[in-house]
Amino acid sequence: MGYDMDKIQHIAIVGAGRMGKAIAIAFAYAGLEVALIDAKQRSLDEFSQFQSKLKLDLSHEITLLEKIKFIEQRQIQTIYDRIHVSSRNNADEFLKKAQLIMEAVPELKDLKQEVFTWLDQRISTECIVASTTSTFLVTDIAKMLSHPERVINAHWLNPAYLIPLVELSRSEQTSEKVIGILKAFLSQMGKVPVVCNARAGYIVPRIQALAMNEAARMVEENVASAEDIDMAIRTGFGLRFSILGLLEFIDWGGGDILYYASQYLEKELGERYQTPTIIAENMKNNRNGMREQQGFYDYQNVDIDAYKLKVLSQFSQRIQDAGLKPVFNIMDM
Numbered sequence: 001m002g003y004d005m006d007k008i009q010h011i012a013i014v015g016a017g018r019m020g021k022a023i024a025i026a027f028a029y030a031g032l033e034v035a036l037i038d039a040k041q042r043s044l045d046e047f048s049q050f051q052s053k054l055k056l057d058l059s060h061e062i063t064l065l066e067k068i069k070f071i072e073q074r075q076i077q078t079i080y081d082r083i084h085v086s087s088r089n090n091a092d093e094f095l096k097k098a099q100l101i102m103e104a105v106p107e108l109k110d111l112k113q114e115v116f117t118w119l120d121q122r123i124s125t126e127c128i129v130a131s132t133t134s135t136f137l138v139t140d141i142a143k144m145l146s147h148p149e150r151v152i153n154a155h156w157l158n159p160a161y162l163i164p165l166v167e168l169s170r171s172e173q174t175s176e177k178v179i180g181i182l183k184a185f186l187s188q189m190g191k192v193p194v195v196c197n198a199r200a201g202y203i204v205p206r207i208q209a210l211a212m213n214e215a216a217r218m219v220e221e222n223v224a225s226a227e228d229i230d231m232a233i234r235t236g237f238g239l240r241f242s243i244l245g246l247l248e249f250i251d252w253g254g255g256d257i258l259y260y261a262s263q264y265l266e267k268e269l270g271e272r273y274q275t276p277t278i279i280a281e282n283m284k285n286n287r288n289g290m291r292e293q294q295g296f297y298d299y300q301n302v303d304i305d306a307y308k309l310k311v312l313s314q315f316s317q318r319i320q321d322a323g324l325k326p327v328f329n330i331m332d333m
Helices: 018-029 044-069 073-081 092-097 109-120 138-142 176-188 203-221 225-240 248-251 255-267 277-284 304-321
Strands: 011-014 034-037 081-086 100-103 128-131 151-156 166-168 192-197
Touching: 011 018, 011 092, 018 044, 018 073, 018 151, 034 092, 044 073, 044 081, 044 138, 073 081, 081 255, 092 166, 100 109, 109 128, 109 138, 128 176, 138 151, 151 176, 166 176, 176 192, 225 304, 248 255, 255 277
Parallel strands: 011 034, 011 100, 034 081, 100 128, 128 151, 166 192
Antiparallel strands: 151 166
């Protein structure tokens, strides 16, 4: 690539729907000028109407950030002024100097192909192209452009201006330099980029879909009410995993515990609870987690007592912040 992360200043978002607007706000909040380009061909009158509504939507979303005390009132106009709405017909100047493109058009293959063909004729060969798609693999997207080494998927979670995570999915052709530049750039913005290979579902959507389907299944099976299931998630599952990652938690409790729990649940509830090979192999090789100093993580050089104290301190703070601290000495009440 011919430029460094520190010099990414020209950003274009192609597609001005819900995700495109939210990403534009995220970049503008970070102090960057961004072109938000309508990907649809419209007449002058049609675009004028579209632009008016889009600007109202942007104003509403940014004002909402002030209402939830994420920004101050004086920052509203500053953020709004950094977003430059453009029609497709007037986008060439933005695209010519763009160093980073975020594609956020609807999830239709023919539409994406048409937009990428149009872009390919207008952008620099060194421009990083990141698709925000949640349904097309980066390997599919890379085929739609020349120079596939600069193509990557960047999956933001809604609302993109609030949620820190951005999942970056690479193909075998994606340049390591592109990955490094985009990771560093997003990190500089205060986002948290993670990298995965080209597999359906990225990381979070794949886990999330299983959890949500299982919650719905429990309502269907009359295991518990929707209210009680959601309360259990908010005050137990979600609270716990806001501190410990899922794999970290396996190591914390022991992979063997998960193995036996999975055996039981598979017998009672079906093959969706089948034990993954990696859990069985870890158990066989005494890699069950902290107590054996080896699991998904290596604990051989970790001060376990200090690590546990840190995690429990974070739990304590999260519980208190959520107003969920248990009542002390109820007999005095």
